[in-house]
Structures are given as structure tokens and as C-alpha cells.
Amino acid sequence: MPRLLLLSVLMPILCLGIGACSQLSVRSEQNLSNQSKIDHEVSWLKSLQLPSGAILLSTDRSAINPYFSNLAMWALLKADPKSSDVARKWIDWYINHLNMPGFSGVPGSIYDFMVKDGREMNLGTCDSFDSYGGTFLSLVSRYYSVTHDRPFLDSRLDSILLVLEAMQKTIGEHGLALSRPDSRVAYLMDNVEVWRGLKDISLTLQELGKIKEAFEAENLAKDLEKAIEVRLWSTSLGVYLPFDGSPAPDRNVFYPDGTALVWPIVFELPQAAMRKAKLWADFKSVWERRWKNASVDFFSWSLLAYTAMQAGDESLANEWERNLLANHHRNWPWHVGEAAGYLLYLHERVTADAQKEQKKSP
Numbered sequence: 106m107p108r109l110l111l112l113s114v115l116m117p118i119l120c121l122g123i124g125a126c127s128q129l130s131v132r133s134e135q136n137l138s139n140q141s142k143i144d145h146e147v148s149w150l151k152s153l154q155l156p157s158g159a160i161l162l163s164t165d166r167s168a169i170n171p172y173f174s175n176l177a178m179w180a181l182l183k184a185d186p187k188s189s190d191v192a193r194k195w196i197d198w199y200i201n202h203l204n205m206p207g208f209s210g211v212p213g214s215i216y217d218f219m220v221k222d223g224r225e226m227n228l229g230t231c232d233s234f235d236s237y238g239g240t241f242l243s244l245v246s247r248y249y250s251v252t253h254d255r256p257f258l259d260s261r262l263d264s265i266l267l268v269l270e271a272m273q274k275t276i277g278e279h280g281l282a283l284s285r286p287d288s289r290v291a292y293l294m295d296n297v298e299v300w301r302g303l304k305d306i307s308l309t310l311q312e313l314g315k316i317k318e319a320f321e322a323e324n325l326a327k328d329l330e331k332a333i334e335v336r337l338w339s340t341s342l343g344v345y346l347p348f349d350g351s352p353a354p355d356r357n358v359f360y361p362d363g364t365a366l367v368w369p370i371v372f373e374l375p376q377a378a379m380r381k382a383k384l385w386a387d388f389k390s391v392w393e394r395r396w397k398n399a400s401v402d403f404f405s406w407s408l409l410a411y412t413a414m415q416a417g418d419e420s421l422a423n424e425w426e427r428n429l430l431a432n433h434h435r436n437w438p439w440h441v442g443e444a445a446g447y448l449l450y451l452h453e454r455v456t457a458d459a460q461k462e463q464k465k466s467p
Contacts, residue, residue: 179247193257385412
């Protein structure tokens with residue numbers, strides 16, 4: 106955190122001299138079916154994967170951001186399970202680029218990379234250890250639930266457990282995950298991502314017969330869930346706080362204050378499910394117009410369209426999409442993280458449409 110602000114600074118630099126910052130229009134997709142839109146987005150994601158398995162952040166053909174790539178593959182597996190080979194290659198790339206024991210970094214963490222002169226270069230830094238690792242564990246879990254590829258996971262289990270150990274090391278004395286060893290800030294968004302990763306991987310490890318490790322991950326998830334409720338939920342205000350120690354969300358700050366209002370919905374924190382209607386209403390009361398018109402900041406924030414669908418606000422999500430397709434191109438600032446949210450939104454639309462058709466059937 107704040108990862109998106111970092112990207113907005115870096116991307117003009119990373120795009121210099123890269124001919125792939127092309128104008129691949131999505132306007133022609135306005136009249137396509139939702140399934141066809143999924144197919145188009147999946148094709149775009151596949152076009153960004155290098156032979157090494159790395160996934161480029163956008164059509165810039167330069168930056169490699171593990172956090173957003175994890176989200177993209179997580180969504181890809183949900184919206185298009187038959188493309189699991191793409192996620193498999195990415196998982197292997199991620200594992201092959203972990204900071205290992207003996208390295209100066211935290212073992213099990215990973216840094217950002219960029220492509221320069223055809224070579225993948227380690228930048229030696231990253232936005233956060235906690236979110237990168239948490240979303241990776243969720244991705245591994247979803248990959249296994251889709252493919253049941255036990256030999257693949259068994260042969261890489263030591264590396265997966267190393268990521269799990271790194272997640273444990275991010276948790277501070279207050280019970281919350283810290284974004285980095287050199288940071289004393291515990292962000293809500295990061296913590297719900299870590300919670301989800303721990304919860305997901307505990308179930309997968311149990312299926313793989315790693316009962317001890319599964320039990321440890323499950324307990325970490327339970328403890329983190331409690332800490333989020335105690336330290337990042339304001340009972341008096343009835344909102345989630347953007348970070349530990351925050352008196353209240355700043356209604357003039359979209360990220361991370363505004364997004365923190367609903368991020369627990371995105372990652373399905375149990376307590377947030379019970380508060381879903383109010384949380385979404387609070388978000389809309391401040392940010393609806395600017396978000397749906399893509400004027401809230403530099404990015405489209407497609408994961409919020411998925412959140413709207415989860416909150417039962419399909420009409421607003423659909424309005425956001427109409428504005429997106431009328432005004433946007435698949436070049437920066439559209440990136441693989443935006444593709445993740447869009448795929449999840451479209452998958453919800455396809456599922457909802459199928460349920461409606463089923464109800465019509467005699």
C-alpha cells in the first residue's frame with residue numbers, strides 16, 4: 106500500500122520505448138454476450154503471458170506485478186476454468202522467483218519485476234509482502250479446486266509452505282498483518298486478503314493430507330479474523346477502518362479509505378456478509394457517481410463492479426460497465442488487475458442470467 110499510486114508513477118516510465126501500448130478497443134464489445142466478453146478478456150490476459158510464465162501488467166510489455174497477476178489468475182480460474190494451464194505457468198513463475206532462505210529479503214516473499222531488453226529484471230522491492238503472499242495462497246487453492254492436480258502441488262509444496270511461513274511473519278503483536286517488515290501500518294485491504302489466503306490454503310492443505318500445516322493455517326486465519334473485527338471494525342461508526350489506528354475513513358480519500366468500506370465484501374469476510382447492504386450503501390452515498398463514471402481516480406476499479414453484484418446492485422454494476430465500454434481502451438491504465446474484476450463481474454452476470462433462465466423453465 107498504496108500500490109496503485111506507485112503504479113501510476115511507474116507506468117509512464119515503464120511504457121517508454123514499448124510499442125505494445127496499443128489501442129485495443131473494447132468499444133466493439135458493447136453488443137457481445139457476457140460469455141463472449143469473458144472470452145475476449147481471457148484472450149487479452151493470455152496475450153500478456155511470456156514464455157517464462159510471467160504475466161505482464163498491461164500492454165506496456167514491461168512491468169510484472171505479482172499481486173495483480175495473482176488476482177488475474179484467480180479470476181481467470183473462476184470465469185474460464187479450461188484456461189488453468191495459464192494459471193499453472195504463472196504459479197510456477199511465482200515459485201521460481203521467490204526470495205529463498207539465505208536471501209536478503211524475507212524468505213517466501215517476492216519482489217516486482219520488469220522486462221528490459223528481453224530480460225526479466227528483479228526490482229528488489231515490492232508494494233507489500235502480505236497481499237502478494239495472501240493472494241498467491243488463494244490462487245493456489247483455487248487452482249487445486251479447479252484441476253485437482255495433486256502431483257503439481259505436491260512437487261511444489263515446500264515453496265507453498267514457505268509463502269505460508271512468510272505470511273505468519275507479517276503478523277504483528279496486535280494480531281494484524283503488516284504490509285512489509287519496514288512498515289508499522291496494518292491496512293484493512295491487505296488483512297482481508299491475507300485472511301482469505303490463510304483460510305483458502307488451510308482447506309487445500311487438509312485435502313493434501315498436510316493436517317498439521319492445515320491446522321496452523323486455519324488457526325492463523327481465525328486469529329486474524331478476530332483481530333480485524335476488534336481493531337479494524339468501528340462499532341460506533343458502523344464502518345471498517347482503512348488501517349489500524351485510523352479514527353475514521355476520510356470521505357475525501359477514495360483509496361484506501363473509500364475502498365476499505367467494501368473490500369471485506371470482495372474477499373467474503375464472514376462478518377462483512379452480514380453487513381453487506383449497509384457497507385455498500387455507505388460506499389454509494391459518497392462514491393457512486395464518480396466511480397460509475399470512471400472519474401474517481403486514475404483507474405476503473407473493476408473489482409467494485411464485482412462487489413456491486415455481490416451486494417445485489419446489478420443495475421449500478423451494469424451502468425459502470427456501459428460507461429467503461431463506451432470510453433475505455435485496453436491500454437494503460439487498464440491492467441491485469443482490472444481484467445480480474447471485470448471477469449468476476451461478467452461471471453456473476455453469466456451465472457445470474459442462467460439462474461433467470463432456469464426459473465423461466467417449466
